[in-house]
Amino acid sequence: xxxxxxxxxxxxxxxxxxxxxxxxxxxxxxxxxxxxxxxxxxxxxxxxxxxxxxxxxxxxxxxxxxxxxxxxxxxxxxxxxxxxxxxxxxxxxxxxxxxxxxxxxxxxxxxxxxxxxxxxxxxxxxxxxxxxxxxxxxxxxxxxxxxxxxxxxxxxxxxxxxxxxxxxxxxxxxxxxxxxxxxxxxxxxxxxxxxxx
Amino acid sequence: xxxxxxxxxxxxxxxxxxxxxxxxxxxxxxxxxxxxxxxxxxxxxxxxxxxxxxxxxxxxxxxxxxxxxxxxxxxxxxxxxxxxxxxxxxxxxxxxxxxxxxxxxxxxxxxxxxxxxxxxxxxxxxxxxxxxxxxxxxxxxxxxxxxxxxxxxxxxxxxxxxxxxxxxxxxxxxxxxxxxxxxxxxxxxxxxxxxxxxxxxxxxxxxxxxxxxxxxxxxxxxxxxxxxxxxxxxxxxxxxxxxxxxxxxxxxxxxxxxxxxxxxxxxxxxxxxxxxxxxxxxxxxxxxxxxxxxxxxxxxxxxxxxxxxxxxxxxxxxxxxxxxxxxxxxxxxxxxxxxxxxxxxxxxxxxxxxxxxxxxxxxxxxxxxxxxxxxxxxxxxxxxxxxxxxxx
Amino acid sequence: xxxxxxxxxxxxxxxxxxxxxxxxxxxxxxxxxxxxxxxxxxxxxxxxxxxxxxxxxxxxxxxxxxxxxxxxxxxxxxxxxxxxxxxxxxxxxxxxxxxxxxxxxxxxxxxxxxxxxxxxxxxxxxxxxxxxxxxxxxxxxxxxxxxxxxxxxxxxxxxxxxxxxxxxxx
Numbered sequence: 001x002x003x004x005x006x007x008x009x010x011x012x013x014x015x016x017x018x019x020x021x022x023x024x025x026x027x028x029x030x031x032x033x034x035x036x037x038x039x040x041x042x043x044x045x046x047x048x049x050x051x052x053x054x055x056x057x058x059x060x061x062x063x064x065x066x067x068x069x070x071x072x073x074x075x076x077x078x079x080x081x082x083x084x085x086x087x088x089x090x091x092x093x094x095x096x097x098x099x100x101x102x103x104x105x106x107x108x109x110x111x112x113x114x115x116x117x118x119x120x121x122x123x124x125x126x127x128x129x130x131x132x133x134x135x136x137x138x139x140x141x142x143x144x145x146x147x148x149x150x151x152x153x154x155x156x157x158x159x160x161x162x163x164x165x166x167x168x169x170x171x172x173x174x175x176x177x178x179x180x181x182x183x184x185x186x187x188x189x190x191x192x193x194x195x196x197x
Numbered sequence: 198x199x200x201x202x203x204x205x206x207x208x209x210x211x212x213x214x215x216x217x218x219x220x221x222x223x224x225x226x227x228x229x230x231x232x233x234x235x236x237x238x239x240x241x242x243x244x245x246x247x248x249x250x251x252x253x254x255x256x257x258x259x260x261x262x263x264x265x266x267x268x269x270x271x272x273x274x275x276x277x278x279x280x281x282x283x284x285x286x287x288x289x290x291x292x293x294x295x296x297x298x299x300x301x302x303x304x305x306x307x308x309x310x311x312x313x314x315x316x317x318x319x320x321x322x323x324x325x326x327x328x329x330x331x332x333x334x335x336x337x338x339x340x341x342x343x344x345x346x347x348x349x350x351x352x353x354x355x356x357x358x359x360x361x362x363x364x365x366x367x368x369x370x371x372x373x374x375x376x377x378x379x380x381x382x383x384x385x386x387x388x389x390x391x392x393x394x395x396x397x398x399x400x401x402x403x404x405x406x407x408x409x410x411x412x413x414x415x416x417x418x419x420x421x422x423x424x425x426x427x428x429x430x431x432x433x434x435x436x437x438x439x440x441x442x443x444x445x446x447x448x449x450x451x452x453x454x455x456x457x458x459x460x461x462x463x464x465x466x467x468x469x470x471x472x473x474x475x476x477x478x479x480x481x482x483x484x485x486x487x488x489x490x491x492x493x494x495x496x497x498x499x500x501x502x503x504x505x506x507x508x509x510x511x512x513x514x515x516x517x518x519x520x521x522x523x524x525x526x527x528x529x530x531x532x533x534x535x536x537x538x539x540x541x542x543x544x545x546x547x548x549x550x551x552x553x554x555x556x557x558x559x560x561x562x563x564x565x566x567x568x569x570x571x572x573x574x575x576x577x578x579x580x581x582x583x584x585x586x587x588x589x
Numbered sequence: 590x591x592x593x594x595x596x597x598x599x600x601x602x603x604x605x606x607x608x609x610x611x612x613x614x615x616x617x618x619x620x621x622x623x624x625x626x627x628x629x630x631x632x633x634x635x636x637x638x639x640x641x642x643x644x645x646x647x648x649x650x651x652x653x654x655x656x657x658x659x660x661x662x663x664x665x666x667x668x669x670x671x672x673x674x675x676x677x678x679x680x681x682x683x684x685x686x687x688x689x690x691x692x693x694x695x696x697x698x699x700x701x702x703x704x705x706x707x708x709x710x711x712x713x714x715x716x717x718x719x720x721x722x723x724x725x726x727x728x729x730x731x732x733x734x735x736x737x738x739x740x741x742x743x744x745x746x747x748x749x750x751x752x753x754x755x756x757x758x759x
Contacts (some may be wrong), residue, residue, distance in 0.1 A: 002575075003570070010512060016258050016259075018255065020257045029260070244709070327715060329638050329714050335646055336643070336650065342654055343619075343622055346657055369651070369654065388715070
């Protein structure tokens with residue numbers, strides 16, 4: 001029929017109209033501030049610093065190696081190394097960052113800092129509602145604001161956090177095993193090494 | 198009179214009572230004033246309701262909510278829109294022709310309101326019962342083109358002028374099928390008086406009404422009329438002159454604030470008045486759809502049909518893409534004009550034949566040209582080498 | 590000199606005077622449109638409903654637009670004038686007064702003023718249709734032929750261009 005296309009189109013829109021009142025797939029709007037879509041696990045927004053244990057500043061995994069600061073493409077990380085050392089989560093004395101600032105108005109969420117950190121200290125957060133009206137300091141996050149607990153990390157990225165925890169536990173176990181006092185086979189070992197050499 | 202008639206004539210009686218409160222020399226003036234004030238209050242209120250209905254309706258068609266923040270389900274959105282329009286800065290371009298720029302929206306709104314004077318909104322409820330009421334309506338409608346031109350030209354903006362020229366060309370082209378399809382209804386009714394046209398359709402045979410839309414020529418004429426009405430009020434899918442993604446509001450680009458609101462009001466009021474004429478000519482005006490529903494007051498029937506037509510306009514707006522200028526001109530001159538001439542011929546067959554032959558004959562006289570012209574329009578899309586014409 | 594004559598007459602005269610003396614041509618056309626509307630009001634005041642409404646429909650709705658298109662297509666709406674009146678407004682004014690006197694003389698000397706006006710309150714429009722089909726059917730047919738000729742002329746003018754274009758491109 002000649003005007004058939006138009007009539008089929010009208011039928012489609014009418015169907016859309018009536019079904020939008022009953023079925024969710026016809027009305028896919030999520031009314032943002034009141035309802036939110038669940039985020040997938042691989043979501044990333046801006047970095048944060050992981051700390052183990054109850055105390056944020058004492059448990060920070062970051063040892064201020066400054067690799068992330070050097071690798072960051074837009075140079076949005078500012079680190080000031082401390083002058084003294086304090087024990088980290090495994091008990092070893094390490095430097096710690098006296099100041100750790102990330103300017104999130106510059107950060108482009110490329111995740112390079114996360115990829116290069118040897119200590120799994122910096123990870124990507126999923127929070128995006130960071131708008132502020134303080135234009136001179138509101139978007140510069142310091143160490144206090146960046147430090148979030150390992151439990152929080154487990155909540156937002158469970159599989160990643162489990163992998164990291166497993167790796168850290170294995171490393172700690174190896175360190176603990178190597179720190180065991182050696183058994184009394186020192187003489188044959190030395191003799192054996194003398195023979196080899 | 199019994200309660201059904203009382204409910205039907207309640208506004209007429211109310212007006213008569215109000216007029217009788219004044220001394221005799223002032224009575225005609227007061228009567229006119231009451232009618233005018235009522236029209237000025239009712240139709241802009243209907244406009245406000247239509248804006249929210251349209252935005253929510255279009256939203257639902259497009260898989261989203263419409264506005265739903267202001268008031269429950271967004272019903273106070275027109276108030277917010279009104280406040281915005283009133284408080285926005287009124288920018289007039291420095292080069293613009295100030296007097297004409299000011300007068301264009303004023304003239305448009307005046308002309309559009311004038312057209313409401315002859316609409317029969319209920320039994321005995323037309324503001325002015327003119328003998329050539331329909332001709333008055335068409336005359337007023339053709340004066341809107343001057344206002345459109347004034348708006349487009351006074352902005353001293355080439356795109357506004359281009360939009361105005363397109364709008365005028367579209368309005369002129371679609372006026373002819375509009376009037377010719379109305380002529381078919383006038384011929385059968387035998388009068389230009391809108392009240393009498395409605396009264397002729399107010400009879401029933403069994404339970405079915407005598408509306409002209411239920412006859413073959415009437416259905417064709419009604420479809421032609423509403424397509425032309427959509428084009429006359431620059432409404433989607435014929436809204437190229439004011440398309441937001443094409444020429445960003447066309448002839449009223451340079452208007453902001455209250456003047457823009459006046460253009461918007463003028464466009465919607467024009468849509469209402471032309472739908473009201475379509476209802477009067479083809480859908481039986483204020484008469485009820487079935488004889489057992491004749492107890493419904495006439496003004497409720499009229500406004501119910503008007504709201505139904507507005508919903509159809511919104512539905513079509515949400516469905517069809519915009520027509521290009523040459524496509525819509527082709528459609529007007531090559532399809533609708535010959536079709537409307539055949540509709541007149543079909544109405545003649547209806548008038549002069551009897552019983553089943555008149556149904557068959559008028560149906561054939563309408564259907565054959567429809568198929569023939571329709572195929573002609575669709576087969577014209579020959580792929581040919583594009584010839585470029587440069588402006589010399 | 591009733592009010593129903595005076596008001597349309599004043600509107601008409603203002604429109605006509607403005608159309609003569611304004612500098613910007615598009616303003617003149619808009620003033621002319623006002624004159625046409627004044628005419629329509631005069632006809633309506635005289636009880637000629639059909640004629641008044643057709644005057645609005647044809648003159649204001651179609652002919653004013655036609656004149657506007659003509660002015661724009663021939664480059665008349667040039668911008669940049671700062672004066673409101675054209676430089677030769679006095680000559681235009683004198684000329685129109687002379688034409689008015691001539692027409693007035695012609696009208697007063699004719700037989701229009703000696704016959705009493707037969708007042709008709711208002712006639713039904715069907716009477717016009719009746720007369721057109723019976724007494725005045727020859728003028729109606731001539732009008733039809735004229736309109737058909739105009740339409741065909743328009744189509745011929747529009748068709749000629751592409752044919753020339755394709756001939757040049759071959």
